[in-house]
Amino acid sequence: MTTAVVAVDVGGTTVKASVVDDRGSRRYHRTAPSAGGDDTVAVIRTLIDALRADALADGLDVLAAGVVTPGLVDAGTGRVAYASNLGWRDLDLRAALEGPLGLPVSVGHDVRAAGRAERHLGAARGAGDFVLLQLGTGIAAAVVTEGALVSGAGSAAGEAGHMPVYPGGEPCPCGKRGCLEAYASGAAIARRYRAAGGRDGATARGVAGLLGRDPIADQVWDEAVTALALGVSTLTMVLDPALVVLGGGLALAGDALLRPVERALPELLVWRAAPRIRLSTLGTTGGEWGAAIEAFGLTASARCVEAWSRPVAPAV
Numbered sequence: 001m002t003t004a005v006v007a008v009d010v011g012g013t014t015v016k017a018s019v020v021d022d023r024g025s026r027r028y029h030r031t032a033p034s035a036g037g038d039d040t041v042a043v044i045r046t047l048i049d050a051l052r053a054d055a056l057a058d059g060l061d062v063l064a065a066g067v068v069t070p071g072l073v074d075a076g077t078g079r080v081a082y083a084s085n086l087g088w089r090d091l092d093l094r095a096a097l098e099g100p101l102g103l104p105v106s107v108g109h110d111v112r113a114a115g116r117a118e119r120h121l122g123a124a125r126g127a128g129d130f131v132l133l134q135l136g137t138g139i140a141a142a143v144v145t146e147g148a149l150v151s152g153a154g155s156a157a158g159e160a161g162h163m164p165v166y167p168g169g170e171p172c173p174c175g176k177r178g179c180l181e182a183y184a185s186g187a188a189i190a191r192r193y194r195a196a197g198g199r200d201g202a203t204a205r206g207v208a209g210l211l212g213r214d215p216i217a218d219q220v221w222d223e224a225v226t227a228l229a230l231g232v233s234t235l236t237m238v239l240d241p242a243l244v245v246l247g248g249g250l251a252l253a254g255d256a257l258l259r260p261v262e263r264a265l266p267e268l269l270v271w272r273a274a275p276r277i278r279l280s281t282l283g284t285t286g287g288e289w290g291a292a293i294e295a296f297g298l299t300a301s302a303r304c305v306e307a308w309s310r311p312v313a314p315a316v
Helices: 037-057 093-101 110-121 185-195 204-209 215-239 249-253 255-269 282-296 302-307
Strands: 004-010 014-021 026-033 061-069 072-074 079-083 088-092 105-109 130-135 141-147 243-247 274-278
Touching: 004 037, 004 110, 004 282, 014 037, 026 037, 026 061, 037 061, 037 088, 037 093, 061 110, 061 282, 072 105, 079 093, 088 093, 093 105, 093 282, 105 110, 105 282, 110 130, 110 141, 110 243, 130 215, 130 249, 141 215, 185 204, 185 215, 185 249, 204 215, 204 249, 215 243, 215 255, 243 249, 243 255, 249 255, 249 282, 255 274, 255 302, 282 302
Parallel strands: 004 061, 061 105, 130 243, 243 274
Antiparallel strands: 004 014, 014 026, 072 079, 079 088, 130 141
């Protein structure tokens, strides 16, 4: 029987989950709204149960589940110390899932898991020193140094969204001012565009689509990519990566995001060469692929991921 895992990427607004088999094929996919607090835990359990049923009907043996989430996550213990967007504090997520599901569950940080997937399957394939800067509703980074993912003393490494790029600038939801996330996250771009008199209901992707035709969109986007370039230059000076990968939903803007950052870096770095900058090839699915890799690590089929050459999506 073909073996598989359920991979779950928990976000502040949506929980995404897939069945991934041991050949690296994404067989089934479901989503549900994040409900917050204990309700989100219930949503995760419901999605895993539903996908296990889908897999069983297709003759797949689900061996484990992998769940990745934002916040301060200790992968060793499976505890989430704090996740503000989910309303979680000191939550033993592994225990909350393994008992009711009767299934081994790995728990990890969403962006670090995406970094693992990017290195194994994506734009950073084989890279030993790189940074994945995940640009979505918020911003966080996965740091890989000498082939190892860095988690930090308190499992808080990679909170790049809260580095100051404009000291004394706009307020950030974290309580500080001038953070990268307050300018260059998808939520910030949409908010700043509307606050400047732009169209109601516009999203960050919508703002990108208006470039060259809407002066407000041009200004907000320019301020966002300038902030992003400042953030990348700081990460470069501190970490000396060979490569920086721009991922998350905002990376779907393509060259409108990539080219301005590439142009700005030489002037910001002055005396040293800029690292290569690439767009993620996994898009918004990096967290799920990382969760699948981590879940297979709990099973006797762990080495199967070494044979995956690229992610395989289900047929449409």
